[in-house]
């Protein structure tokens with residue numbers, strides 16, 4: 001155990017923090033929220049030049065070979081600053097291809113992801129709004145050298161800008177729901193795909209994706225036929241960890257903002273930060289943020305090292321879900337009315353906290369995993 | 377940063393586990409290692425027996441220098457011990473002696489004091505009591521009124537202490553007293569050690585709310601000091617400099633990791649109970665609300681453990697001289713009240729799940745889990761008050777962690 005950062009890690013954090021501050025000010029965040037794309041292609045390009053998209057890929061696939069934990073530190077900074085766009089979506093898929101893909105798939109996809117030329121996303125959830133295999137109803141049926149996909153995915157992040165979708169489909173009926181599921185790499189421009197982004201609380205883009213007789217070559221199966229739930233778990237575990245890191249950064253930023261505010265805002269002739277009740281709110285926020293930061297580091301390290309248990313992953317997400325919402329709510333309270341406006345940055349975090357809870361497993365579903373893992 | 381287990385601690389963990397598994401077979405029925413358990417004659421005897429066993433193995437002085445009877449291990453091995461012991465809810469450790477007096481003497485005592493007081497602590501032979509609080513000095517500890525007047529090689533003590541945990545069973549006291557009438561508040565205090573059998577010491581029980589006419593469990597005490605003579609050489613630190621010692625003593629071992637492990641053990645038992653108990657036709661464990669609320673406690677423990685590791689790491693850095701002790705204060709303070717509140721929530725959940733049965737004392741044949749939650753319900757608020765109340769901890773986080781002004 002060594003809980004200090006290495007010099008390299010410290011540098012990565014500072015570099016990311018500084019860069020995001022200048023390249024992604026809150027004015028840009030608001031602009032991107034209202035834009036059709038939802039991200040800045042210029043910034044995306046710049047990030048690729050810095051090696052961010054390929055951070056953890058081996059050099060042979062155009063990456064820089066850093067660890068998953070270091071990627072998480074980068075994502076933590078993104079959450080702190082807020083960086084709208086498909087970074088987590090793309091990286092989750094990229095890392096899943098790296099772990100479960102064939103050599104050919106790795107050569108085809110990873111260098112493009114690393115170069116910032118390819119956006120990916122996981123198309124898992126459906127109108128049933130469930131994370132469980134028994135609720136996958138999109139079907140893929142074999143036909144000669146292809147599969148034909150039909151059905152509807154919903155809440156697919158960044159699907160409107162994705163080049164490829166990792167589509168989770170049922171290929172065989174089975175008494176065990178995790179059997180008979182297959183993941184396909186689907187060109188998002190294939191005929192028969194209709195993508196319709198939905199407006200959300202987070203002003204991020206969660207799309208409905210309808211598949212109507214979409215034809216996919218057999219070579220585009222990621223992992224093994226009918227064994228796709230394992231691939232989904234790889235993606236979900238990594239996605240959950242990165243999301244937690246992002247949310248942790250958001251807690252830190254909210255706390256810092258509120259702490260600065262209460263030192264400046266004067267009522268009754270003194271800064272409101274001198275009132276004990278405000279001090280105690282923020283002391284609670286400090287503690288919750290501290291624990292969130294630590295649980296995020298620990299789970300990201302463990303996921304990177306391949307030693308995280310399902311209990312630990314679910315517990316970490318459940319914790320962070322509730323912490324981020326609670327922290328941002330308290331910080332809005334400390335701001336008074338200004339904190340509730342579109343022009344103030346607090347609202348950017350407050351809205352994201354709720355949406356982030358739902359990404360990669362909302363609290364109720366994570367608590368149920370925790371309960372099951374404890375033998376309940 | 378990495379979270380690999382420290383080399384060697386896993387073997388040690390196994391050794392501790394084997395020991396505690398064996399020793400706990402002799403525990404009195406329904407043992408929780410709670411204040412109530414220790415208050416009975418049988419419970420106290422069990423505690424003393426385990427203490428001597430631990431002393432023989434050197435486990436009460438794991439991290440002390442070898443010179444004072446320690447094993448010279450690191451804070452991580454100490455933690456492993458604390459965790460395992462908390463998980464098995466084993467007695468045998470005098471928290472005051474081991475977690476407060478010993479580190480205080482190691483850091484700030486004289487050589488003579490270390491040689492006199494440390495070995496009996498290491499052997500598990502002596503029990504200490506904390507004589508700090510007074511009727512007019514609770515959170516505001518600097519308002520201590522008990523006077524110690526110098527008389528040659530002695531101080532003569534007069535005054536009253538209160539809320540003294542376990543004083544009726546203790547051998548020695550570590551006290552904060554006033555040694556100067558002129559110097560005000562924290563400036564005129566000294567830190568003294570004295571034998572509780574000294575003439576002039578009167579200990580009166582203060583029953584806690586869990587007592588009743590058939591069973592008085594005097595866990596608290598009032599301690600009256602009437603011309604008690606204390607050797608000057610038993611003063612830790614300089615005269616009138618006792619506040620600094622007191623502050624440091626408060627900060628030893630505040631990671632809370634061990635306590636969280638204890639909650640986890642109780643949670644596991646409650647889970648077993650919910651799986652085994654069918655009420656109104658189905659196991660409690662199938663109730664979605666119960667599942668959610670049990671999971672919530674487990675999640676809270678997991679998050680607490682993540683930060684507790686950082687508290688411990690920080691303490692390690694302080695010990696190595698790599699960081700100032702002040703750096704640790706907000707995190708330790710935050711964890712103190714986080715843990716006691718989590719424990720309290722857990723206890724209330726346990727009581728809630730028991731429904732109407734939750735009111736039954738262990739004497740009732742109908743009491744579930746030997747009446748455990750009925751007892752815990754009454755001891756749950758205390759930890760939010762002692763060792764710096766939740767409110768005082770929040771003040772410290774706000775002032776030191778957030779740089780907000782003291783008012």
Ligand SMILES: Cc1cc2nc3c(=O)[nH]c(=O)nc-3n(C[C@H](O)[C@H](O)[C@H](O)COP(=O)(O)OP(=O)(O)OC[C@H]3O[C@@H](n4cnc5c(N)ncnc54)[C@H](O)[C@@H]3O)c2cc1C
Nearest residue numbers: 506507508509514515516539540541758761762763765767
């Ligand atoms: C189970 C138990 C065991 C104990 N064991 C010992 C022992 O062995 N030895 C010993 O010396 N003492 C012991 N104590 C005493 C303990 O240290 C004191 O109770 C504690 O310091 C609080 O003091 P008080 O009870 O006088 O409450 P007060 O200080 O009067 O506090 C009452 C309330 O006011 C709040 N408050 C006080 N000051 C502030 C402030 N500045 N800002 C905001 N809120 C404030 C407190 O948080 C609390 O909620 C024990 C207490 C308990 C409950």
